[in-house]
Amino acid sequence: MISKVKQISVFIENKVGHLAEATDILAKNNINIRALFVYDSKEYAILRLIVDKPFETVELFRESGKVVRIKDVMVIEPIDEPGMMNKIFHLLAANNINIDYAYPYAKAGAPYMLVLATSDQEQAYQLISNSEYVISK
Amino acid sequence: MIWSTKETLDREEIRLIQTEKLKQTVKYAYEHVPFYQEKFRMAGIVPEDIQTLSDLTKIPFTTKEDFRNHYPFGLFAVPKEKIVRYHASSGTTGNPTVVGYTKHDLKVWKECIARIVSMAGVTYHDTAQIAFGYGLFTGALGLHQGLEKIGAAVVPMSSGNSNKQIKIMKDWGVTTLIATPSYALHLSEVAQSLGIDPVNDLKVKHGVLGSEPSTEAMRKKLNQNWGMQAYENYGMSELGGPGVSGECPALRGMHINEDYFICEVIDPSTGEVLPEGEKGELVVTPLFRQATPVLRYRTKDITSLDSSPCTCGRTTMRMSKIAGRTDDMLIISGVNVFPSQIEEVLLSTEGIGSNYLITVSKKGYLDKMDIDVEVTDSSLLDSASSLDNLINILRKKLHTVLGIHPSIHLVEPLSMEASKGKAVRVIDKRNSEEK
Numbered sequence: 001m002i003s004k005v006k007q008i009s010v011f012i013e014n015k016v017g018h019l020a021e022a023t024d025i026l027a028k029n030n031i032n033i034r035a036l037f038v039y040d041s042k043e044y045a046i047l048r049l050i051v052d053k054p055f056e057t058v059e060l061f062r063e064s065g066k067v068v069r070i071k072d073v074m075v076i077e078p079i080d081e082p083g084m085m086n087k088i089f090h091l092l093a094a095n096n097i098n099i100d101y102a103y104p105y106a107k108a109g110a111p112y113m114l115v116l117a118t119s120d121q122e123q124a125y126q127l128i129s130n131s132e133y134v135i136s137k
Numbered sequence: 138m139i140w141s142t143k144e145t146l147d148r149e150e151i152r153l154i155q156t157e158k159l160k161q162t163v164k165y166a167y168e169h170v171p172f173y174q175e176k177f178r179m180a181g182i183v184p185e186d187i188q189t190l191s192d193l194t195k196i197p198f199t200t201k202e203d204f205r206n207h208y209p210f211g212l213f214a215v216p217k218e219k220i221v222r223y224h225a226s227s228g229t230t231g232n233p234t235v236v237g238y239t240k241h242d243l244k245v246w247k248e249c250i251a252r253i254v255s256m257a258g259v260t261y262h263d264t265a266q267i268a269f270g271y272g273l274f275t276g277a278l279g280l281h282q283g284l285e286k287i288g289a290a291v292v293p294m295s296s297g298n299s300n301k302q303i304k305i306m307k308d309w310g311v312t313t314l315i316a317t318p319s320y321a322l323h324l325s326e327v328a329q330s331l332g333i334d335p336v337n338d339l340k341v342k343h344g345v346l347g348s349e350p351s352t353e354a355m356r357k358k359l360n361q362n363w364g365m366q367a368y369e370n371y372g373m374s375e376l377g378g379p380g381v382s383g384e385c386p387a388l389r390g391m392h393i394n395e396d397y398f399i400c401e402v403i404d405p406s407t408g409e410v411l412p413e414g415e416k417g418e419l420v421v422t423p424l425f426r427q428a429t430p431v432l433r434y435r436t437k438d439i440t441s442l443d444s445s446p447c448t449c450g451r452t453t454m455r456m457s458k459i460a461g462r463t464d465d466m467l468i469i470s471g472v473n474v475f476p477s478q479i480e481e482v483l484l485s486t487e488g489i490g491s492n493y494l495i496t497v498s499k500k501g502y503l504d505k506m507d508i509d510v511e512v513t514d515s516s517l518l519d520s521a522s523s524l525d526n527l528i529n530i531l532r533k534k535l536h537t538v539l540g541i542h543p544s545i546h547l548v549e550p551l552s553m554e555a556s557k558g559k560a561v562r563v564i565d566k567r568n569s570e571e572k
């Protein structure tokens with residue numbers, strides 16, 4: 001399985017409580033988190049989120065003064081066999097596509113799903129969906 | 138256009154005029170203001186000791202505190218019957234500084250402004266909107282009278298009511314904007330938010346800006362937003378208001394009206410006069426004032442002087458853009474740093490906001506500078522490396538300009554405005570810390 005989803009990135013200062021402050025906004029507005037990934041440096045963090053109501057979430061963050069970015073990423077469900085991730089990464093590398101970052105995504109009944117952001121989203125999507133490495137619908 | 142023949146005299150002729158007027162000014166101040174008699178007595182000099190321009194250094198400085206201590210009329214040289222106008226500076230603390238004008242003082246003031254607006258290319262064909270606040274502040278009425286003198290049509294808007302400012306600019310065909318640089322920038326943004334593009338929909342071509350220091354980056358932004366050329370000018374209420382100097386089209390500093398002002402640059406810590414070209418505190422002696430004569434006024438503004446010939450044809454000395462205030466200067470590990478230098482770097486860097494906070498502290502025996510910068514461009518969030526890149530670019534640029542390596546901290550946009558307010562931009566913790 002492969003699909004496109006909206007990912008939200010939020011800039012957060014690397015200080016105690018700032019992450020909770022951001023997720024407060026989601027909790028208060030009944031927004032459900034499907035996947036969450038925090039990149040953090042010494043100074044700052046980028047919170048990456050996949051939620052059930054992405055556009056509403058962007059508005060809420062903007063209203064509270066946050067720097068927010070929305071962008072398409074893909075979610076893939078590889079076939080549950082050893083070496084399958086390795087094949088997918090080689091497929092992309094062979095086509096000169098760089099993987100910017102990847103993080104797990106959860107769904108009931110699916111053992112392993114992954115969010116992928118790459119240097120060429122469109123081509124990566126085509127390559128993976130035409131491959132036999134992901135579970136077909 | 139060059140308004141007066143006094144702007145193109147030989148340097149030697151200028152010095153002769155200054156010497157003659159200086160002798161008169163010193164004698165006049167001494168004879169009419171007890172404050173100067175006392176100052177001269179303390180310094181052990183008499184007016185006759187001042188015979189040449191280099192004798193100027195014998196005269197003690199006058200400061201803002203002197204004005205405050207003699208509030209309201211202690212430094213006045215004429216009785217009330219001779220005064221036709223008062224102005225004052227906004228005193229954020231304590232008494233304001235009051236200056237008076239006789240009919241003669243107003244006449245000279247108009248002449249100085251006429252020269253400065255002419256330098257900026259304004260003529261009787263132009264319509265000038267004054268977006269300075271009217272009132273005790275010298276800026277609005279000062280420019281107003283000088284613009285009338287050259288025959289320009291004046292629109293006395295005062296500051297505020299930005300939507301109306303834009304409407305009148307558009308409907309009345311305003312060509313010249315008189316404002317502070319920050320208000321001019323604000324007005325351009327208001328116009329854009331109303332769906333009016335100042336470059337194509339308005340006719341503003343000249344910006345005569347002053348009363349607060351600004352950076353080259355700010356000028357670039359103003360020129361772009363308005364489709365105009367922004368010119369700066371200099372003055373302060375204690376010196377009679379704007380009219381001390383202004384920029385010509387060469388934009389190589391502000392030409393000083395030298396037949397009315399003597400400018401010196403001193404080392405702010407020792408009071409020693411510095412050679413031409415060196416940066417220091419500007420000291421000004423106006424050469425005409427009847428109501429409130431001032432000798433060697435310490436402006437606290439940092440600049441340098443240049444008497445080399447200018448391509449515009451004027452021969453008068455130029456002072457460089459104000460680099461900061463002596464009050465604002467930070468000494469970081471022996472290096473002089475002005476917040477304005479940092480602001481210039483920040484304004485010319487993409488992806489960050491205009492607010493910043495500088496914190497200076499001690500780490501052991503060393504000074505440490507931290508700068509909080511707002512992230513505003515969301516496209517930087519696509520990869521962490523673009524944010525790290527931004528930090529590196531800022532560090533490099535700041536090192537080139539300042540000669541020191543500050544630590545850069547990226548912060549969320551609203552955090553600074555909400556918690557610390559826009560006005561506080563520097564926090565110096567060095568004196569409050571132990572060790």
Ligand SMILES: [Zn+2]
Binds near residue numbers: 385450451
């Ligand atoms: Zn010039």
